[in-house]
Amino acid sequence: MKTIILKFIAVAVVLVSVMTSCNKDKTEDPETPSPTPTVVEKGTVTIDLSHKWGFSNETDFVLGIDLIHPMKHDTLNFTKLKYYISNVKLKKADGTWFTQTESYHLIDLSEVSSLAITLNDVPVGDYTDVYFTMGVDSTRNVSGAQAGALATSNGMFWSWNSGYIMLKAEGTSINSTSGSFAFHLGGFSGVNNIVTEKYVQFAGNNLTVTKNHTSSAFLQVNPGWLWHSAPSVSVLNTVHMPGTDAKTMADGFFTNNSITLDHIVE
Amino acid sequence: MKQFVLYLFIVFFVLSCKKKTVEVKVYSESDRWGFESPSHFPSPDYQFVNNEQTRLRFELGRYLFYDTLLSSDQTVSCSSCHAQAHAFADHNVKFSKGVGGVLGHRNAPALSNLAWYPNFMWDGGVNHLEVQPLAPLTNPLEMNETMSNVVSKLNASSFYKEKFKSAYGIDEITDQKFLQALAQFTSMLISSNTKYDQYLTGTTTFTDKETRGLQLFRDNCAHCHKEPLLTDFSFRNSGVETTIVDIGRELITQDPNDKGKFKVPSLRNIDLTYPYMHDGRFFTLTQVVDFYSDGIQQSATVDPTLGDGFHFTSQEKLDLIAFLKTLTDYYLIGNPDFSEPKR
Numbered sequence: 001m002k003t004i005i006l007k008f009i010a011v012a013v014v015l016v017s018v019m020t021s022c023n024k025d026k027t028e029d030p031e032t033p034s035p036t037p038t039v040v041e042k043g044t045v046t047i048d049l050s051h052k053w054g055f056s057n058e059t060d061f062v063l064g065i066d067l068i069h070p071m072k073h074d075t076l077n078f079t080k081l082k083y084y085i086s087n088v089k090l091k092k093a094d095g096t097w098f099t100q101t102e103s104y105h106l107i108d109l110s111e112v113s114s115l116a117i118t119l120n121d122v123p124v125g126d127y128t129d130v131y132f133t134m135g136v137d138s139t140r141n142v143s144g145a146q147a148g149a150l151a152t153s154n155g156m157f158w159s160w161n162s163g164y165i166m167l168k169a170e171g172t173s174i175n176s177t178s179g180s181f182a183f184h185l186g187g188f189s190g191v192n193n194i195v196t197e198k199y200v201q202f203a204g205n206n207l208t209v210t211k212n213h214t215s216s217a218f219l220q221v222n223p224g225w226l227w228h229s230a231p232s233v234s235v236l237n238t239v240h241m242p243g244t245d246a247k248t249m250a251d252g253f254f255t256n257n258s259i260t261l262d263h264i265v266e
Numbered sequence: 267m268k269q270f271v272l273y274l275f276i277v278f279f280v281l282s283c284k285k286k287t288v289e290v291k292v293y294s295e296s297d298r299w300g301f302e303s304p305s306h307f308p309s310p311d312y313q314f315v316n317n318e319q320t321r322l323r324f325e326l327g328r329y330l331f332y333d334t335l336l337s338s339d340q341t342v343s344c345s346s347c348h349a350q351a352h353a354f355a356d357h358n359v360k361f362s363k364g365v366g367g368v369l370g371h372r373n374a375p376a377l378s379n380l381a382w383y384p385n386f387m388w389d390g391g392v393n394h395l396e397v398q399p400l401a402p403l404t405n406p407l408e409m410n411e412t413m414s415n416v417v418s419k420l421n422a423s424s425f426y427k428e429k430f431k432s433a434y435g436i437d438e439i440t441d442q443k444f445l446q447a448l449a450q451f452t453s454m455l456i457s458s459n460t461k462y463d464q465y466l467t468g469t470t471t472f473t474d475k476e477t478r479g480l481q482l483f484r485d486n487c488a489h490c491h492k493e494p495l496l497t498d499f500s501f502r503n504s505g506v507e508t509t510i511v512d513i514g515r516e517l518i519t520q521d522p523n524d525k526g527k528f529k530v531p532s533l534r535n536i537d538l539t540y541p542y543m544h545d546g547r548f549f550t551l552t553q554v555v556d557f558y559s560d561g562i563q564q565s566a567t568v569d570p571t572l573g574d575g576f577h578f579t580s581q582e583k584l585d586l587i588a589f590l591k592t593l594t595d596y597y598l599i600g601n602p603d604f605s606e607p608k609r
Contacts, residue, residue, distance in 0.1 A: 144315070144396030145445035152400055153413040153441040159400035161518055162393040243520055 041124045043209040045090065046216045047117040049107060050262065051081075057220050057260070063109050069224055072232040074175040081109040081223060082156065083167040084149070086140075087133045088117060091199075093126040093206060104136065104149040106156065126206040130217060134254040135166035135195040138188040161241055163188055166195070167250065169226065176237040183226070185250045187242025194242070194250035198259065205264050218262040228252030293321045301381065304458035306466050306494055310381040312395045312453050317446040322433040325607065327451030329429065330444065332606045335419055337409035339365050344402070344448075347374040350604055353535030353595065354378065354455060360546030364408040371407070371512065373546035375531060376539040378457035378598060384499055388528045388544045391518045395453060396445045413441045420444060425609070455604060457534045458494075461592035466494060472592070478582075479589025486576045487558075490530045490569075496593070501527040502569040505562040506543055514544065525567050537594050551590055555583045 051061035055070045063078050085105045090098040100119050108114045140146055141163045150157075156165045167185040187194045200219055209215050230236060230249045239245045252258075299321035303310055317323075330336065334343045347362040348354040354377035356362045361369040372388050386392040392401055402408040403416060420426045420439045430439045433447065464470035465480075472480065483491075492498040501515040503526040510526035518524075528544045542548040548557065559578040562568065578586065598604070 142393050144317075144394040144449070145442040147440060147442045151413075151441050152397065152445070153417050155412070155414065157397070157400065159392075159397075159404045160387070161391040162397055241520075 078171040196254035225258035355539040479585040
């Protein structure tokens with residue numbers, strides 16, 4: 001029985017090799033030596049986000065406590081802060097890139113597990129920057145039902161005016177005429193586009209990725225930048241669609257120095 | 267010979283009996299099924315990307331379309347306001363009733379040829395067929411539900427667990443697959459076999475009245491109700507009122523130039539889908555034709571092509587209505603594949 005199986009395997013191997021060699025003859029130059037497969041050694045990178053408040057990130061940003069805005073002097077008590085970070089890429093010292101595929105992350109301050117973005121199978125080496133998109137690229141806003149972080153059941157998609165709510169900040173404030181605030185920021189086209197490319201440099205430190213090891217970049221995120229150019233909640237306490245107000249608030253947070261490197265752990 | 271006749275009779279009898287029994291049709295993965303664009307139509311917008319068509323997925327979408335489970339108190343289904351007998355418009359009411367009997371603000375549109383639509387709803391706020399159901403599902407005046415609740419209700423149903431498993435190979439139902447299944451059904455609601463279509467493809471002829479009506483239509487109406495889908499999908503203010511009550515497209519674009527503009531509706535099955543206009547203000551085709559003839563109300567955004575009306579003669583009005591009645595698709599409203607499925 002064993003010999004029959006062996007014979008069968010032998011025949012099969014011969015057949016397959018004959019067939020594949022036939023194929024190869026048609027497509028490949030026989031003079032070219034077959035390249036030896038180089039095994040790329042890989043490690044893991046995490047981008048850890050801690051949320052801060054104040055001019056110099058001096059206090060922790062926490063849901064459910066009173067925070068005073070350093071510029072507007074509004075007292076803000078956040079019940080919700082959620083936003084998208086997508087298309088995460090790492091720039092290597094040699095100028096090449098690691099790009100995460102299907103890279104959509106919903107950062108939710110009430111879900112601790114969402115505060116670290118894990119990048120698997122990153123080739124070993126020294127990395128100088130992390131690049132990412134604040135918000136959700138326009139393509140995914142117009143391509144029908146999506147999955148994972150982009151699922152509509154996450155409550156981050158406008159049903160009546162299609163597109164992602166790229167940032168949701170809700171809470172209460174004694175400075176608001178209604179006693180509360182709700183900022184749902186989105187918009188992916190024309191003058192209302194808030195989707196923003198952003199990067200954080202690892203400066204002289206470089207993030208070194210080693211084989212089968214996890215290296216981490218700890219970043220500080222300061223949501224106070226939402227009010228960099230936007231008025232006090234006593235003037236504006238609600239945004240529910242793309243437009244000038246959404247653009248002003250999002251630009252404050254998405255384009256400025258709101259996300260900074262704290263430290264690296266390798 | 268006599269025996270043969272008797273046998274024949276028995277066979278017929280048995281066959282006729284069989285037809286009357288209610289059967290739940292069982293479909294399998296191998297059933298041939300697919301979207302075919304009618305030869306006289308342009309190419310469709312919806313391309314089934316990541317949502318390959320199968321009969322099982324269509325049937326799943328059909329169950330969902332007819333299921334009141336989707337609404338917050340389980341009283342309203344998609345079909346509540348989109349009934350096959352009315353070419354998937356509501357049952358000839360101005361505004362549709364949502365959960366708790368509350369009325370919506372705009373007339374429920376008829377559904378057909380959705381795969382050709384670049385956007386959805388009267389104001390065009392929805393940009394893709396798959397995400398259209400979110401609007402009625404989450405609107406408090408309609409189905410008043412959240413997507414996360416819809417997903418948990420479906421996952422709590424052994425019926426749907428099994429259906430999604432066989433249609434999409436998934437153990438846990440997601441909102442993505444739910445929305446895609448609905449699109450499998452709604453995209454197939456194709457209206458392409460009206461008398462008008464048969465006239466276009468040369469398989470039938472029009473009466474003199476219908477021919478005159480078609481000419482009038484082409485001279486005056488087809489500019490917006492572009493053939494053969496009978497809409498150009500643009501947003502226009504048709505001049506129903508001087509003081510705009512519903513801002514329409516402006517809500518989406520924030521552009522005051524869009525005040526009171528609504529998507530040009532397709533005229534397919536128009537005889538079945540009264541009342542007419544975004545607010546259901548006209549109940550008869552005569553009223554509509556009279557309005558476009560002599561009733562245009564002027565306002566800042568009224569469509570310039572309307573002028574002060576088309577000033578039809580009474581014979582022209584009758585001819586136009588005769589043509590509009592050729593737009594009824596009995597194949598759509600009578601297709602058993604689109605009817606409420608048996609459980």
